[in-house]
Amino acid sequence: MKYRTHTCGELRLSDVGKKVVLSGWVQRIRDLGAVLFVDLRDRYGITQLAFYEENKELLEEAAKLGREFVIMAEGTVTERESKNKKLPTGDIEVKVDKLTVLNASKVPPFTIEDQTDGGEEIRAKYRYLDIRRNPLKNNLIFRSRVTQAVRNYLTEQGFIDIETPYLIKSTPEGARDFVVPSRLHPGQFYALPQSPQTFKQLLMVGGMDKYMQIVKCFRDEDLRADRQPEFTQIDCEMSFVEQEDVLQTFEGLIKHLLKKFHGIDTGDFPRMTFAEAMERYGTDKPDIRFGMELGEITDLVKNKDFKVFSSSEYTAGIAVPEAANFSRKQIDELTKWVQRPQIGAKGLVWVKYNEDGSFKSSVDKFFNEEDFKQWAERMQARPGDLMLVLSGNKEATRKQLGALRMEMGERLGLRKSDEFAPLWVLDFPLLEWDEETGRYHAMHHPFTSPKPEDIHFLETDPGRVRANAYDLVLNGNEIGGGSIRIHDRELQQKMFKLLGFSDEEAQRQFGFLMNAFEYGAPPHGGIALGLDRLVAILAGKESIRDFIAFPKNNAGRDVMIDAPDYISEEQLKELHLRLDLD
Numbered sequence: 097m098k099y100r101t102h103t104c105g106e107l108r109l110s111d112v113g114k115k116v117v118l119s120g121w122v123q124r125i126r127d128l129g130a131v132l133f134v135d136l137r138d139r140y141g142i143t144q145l146a147f148y149e150e151n152k153e154l155l156e157e158a159a160k161l162g163r164e165f166v167i168m169a170e171g172t173v174t175e176r177e178s179k180n181k182k183l184p185t186g187d188i189e190v191k192v193d194k195l196t197v198l199n200a201s202k203v204p205p206f207t208i209e210d211q212t213d214g215g216e217e218i219r220a221k222y223r224y225l226d227i228r229r230n231p232l233k234n235n236l237i238f239r240s241r242v243t244q245a246v247r248n249y250l251t252e253q254g255f256i257d258i259e260t261p262y263l264i265k266s267t268p269e270g271a272r273d274f275v276v277p278s279r280l281h282p283g284q285f286y287a288l289p290q291s292p293q294t295f296k297q298l299l300m301v302g303g304m305d306k307y308m309q310i311v312k313c314f315r316d317e318d319l320r321a322d323r324q325p326e327f328t329q330i331d332c333e334m335s336f337v338e339q340e341d342v343l344q345t346f347e348g349l350i351k352h353l354l355k356k357f358h359g360i361d362t363g364d365f366p367r368m369t370f371a372e373a374m375e376r377y378g379t380d381k382p383d384i385r386f387g388m389e390l391g392e393i394t395d396l397v398k399n400k401d402f403k404v405f406s407s408s409e410y411t412a413g414i415a416v417p418e419a420a421n422f423s424r425k426q427i428d429e430l431t432k433w434v435q436r437p438q439i440g441a442k443g444l445v446w447v448k449y450n451e452d453g454s455f456k457s458s459v460d461k462f463f464n465e466e467d468f469k470q471w472a473e474r475m476q477a478r479p480g481d482l483m484l485v486l487s488g489n490k491e492a493t494r495k496q497l498g499a500l501r502m503e504m505g506e507r508l509g510l511r512k513s514d515e516f517a518p519l520w521v522l523d524f525p526l527l528e529w530d531e532e533t534g535r536y537h538a539m540h541h542p543f544t545s546p547k548p549e550d551i552h553f554l555e556t557d558p559g560r561v562r563a564n565a566y567d568l569v570l571n572g573n574e575i576g577g578g579s580i581r582i583h584d585r586e587l588q589q590k591m592f593k594l595l596g597f598s599d600e601e602a603q604r605q606f607g608f609l610m611n612a613f614e615y616g617a618p619p620h621g622g623i624a625l626g627l628d629r630l631v632a633i634l635a636g637k638e639s640i641r642d643f644i645a646f647p648k649n650n651a652g653r654d655v656m657i658d659a660p661d662y663i664s665e666e667q668l669k670e671l672h673l674r675l676d677l678d
């Protein structure tokens with residue numbers, strides 16, 4: 097081996113006396129005059145190189161090195177005089193007798209240290225330098241380990257890893273498609289998959305029985321914090337299964353990962369219907385690591401003089417533990433917080449349940465102690481807690497309270513990153529009414545099967561039909577979702593009709609799938625888990641960007657390669673495109 101006999105993380109006391117060759121990057125130089133030390137770094141660790149006065153020429157050469165130079169050093173492993181207990185290689189150093197500079201380096205725009213002086217923007221631009229730092233490097237290594245574990249587990253369960261194409265036509269997952277113009281077919285476009293949904297179903301028709309793929313998906317959505325236009329899914333499909341079979345299989349996977357990476361044995365995952373999740377937590381992805389559940393008091397405030405409440409469809413609150421001593425200022429800030437457009441509440445009513453059992457509130461004029469006692473019961477408030485109450489339209493208010501609950505959970509440190517609380521959310525509505533378009537949308541996607549017992553509502557009361565759909569939630573994040581599919585042409589056709597497709601449109605876009613259903617499609621179902629988020633949560637972190645080697649920024653740009661970018665007139669012409677930017 098020319099470049100190295102060992103890595104920079106490998107040598108120990110037992111190697112003393114060995115002749116070795118190491119290659120890596122110069123992390124740090126300490127020039128003490130008579131002796132010069134270099135910390136040499138590679139992916140595996142850091143080893144100290146030592147240059148002594150006795151070899152003057154070499155010492156002078158070493159003094160010319162700079163940070164992030166790539167070098168090769170040959171020498172002898174020796175025991176260090178002053179050992180560094182913090183480094184696994186800290187007992188030894190390599191006394192160098194030959195130094196080769198493999199490549200010089202400009203001074204990096206930020207320090208390559210665990211605590212760097214570089215801001216987010218500059219680090220994104222020089223992502224390859226950021227990847228040299230331990231935090232990002234370790235994230236990528238962790239991601240690789242998780243991916244490997246997922247693949248091994250599913251393969252052992254009999255799943256076959258199959259690739260599906262990226263140049264396809266639209267698969268509706270509720271976002272816009274990214275499209276690719278076709279040079280060979282003027283005026284026609286491929287779409288990049290929002291998911292391999294239709295292909296995995298066709299693989300079931302093809303008899304593959306259990307499919308898996310760790311696959312990129314593309315969704316052109318309005319950008320939200322911590323969303324990526326391209327992301328990775330663990331995508332799966334199974335034949336001859338009911339909901340229960342899918343839940344068991346993927347509960348098994350998550351249990352396996354929690355055990356492997358955290359030594360945690362979770363019991364069986366709790367299950368909750370969508371309706372219950374909305375009622376208790378104001379969200380379909382509740383973080384159940386803490387309580388603070390929504391307590392509804394609509395009936396208790398109906399016949400009182402407080403108009404805001406008595407005229408509202410829904411009034412409810414949460415009890416923030418041990419927050420009765422919040423200052424006026426803190427409460428004002430919370431009021432502003434719920435009034436931000438992202439939350440959208442009109443105002444916030446507060447009730448302090450004091451330690452001595454008395455109450456103090458912003459609505460003392462309208463309600464008495466007896467009222468507040470009843471409220472406290474509904475919200476499971478105890479003396480010392482602060483009740484925060486919102487009212488208005490039921491759906492919106494629940495969501496606002498759900499958001500407030502999460503915020504308070506965060507602020508009070510109740511969302512502990514080393515605690516894992518998975519759960520299944522079941523029985524989602526099949527359809528969602530969209531005010532803007534005046535139409536129903538598939539809540540999951542149009543291939544999701546309605547619950548057989550609800551099918552008769554399809555014609556009379558579509559909004560009431562529940563789906564055979566399920567979400568896997570972990571620590572307040574939706575990490576996966578799936579469903580039992582429709583495998584019958586007629587029902588699929590009916591579904592498209594409900595969603596506002598004409599028969600012709602449905603046939604043109606999804607005829608291939610419905611045709612396949614006529615050739616012996618087995619009952620089937622599946623799920624997809626978001627790998628980026630799953631890895632981040634398993635690592636106890638929030639941001640998925642830190643677990644993607646080359647992510648896009650909040651505006652959907654890759655600032656390192658500077659994409660998206662314009663293309664040449666020539667390319668446009670070849671693709672039969674003309675720009676109209678006004």
Ligand code: ASP
Binds near residue numbers: 291292577579
């Ligand atoms: N295709 C779905 C998604 O990407 C998952 C599934 O239904 O299996 O969300």
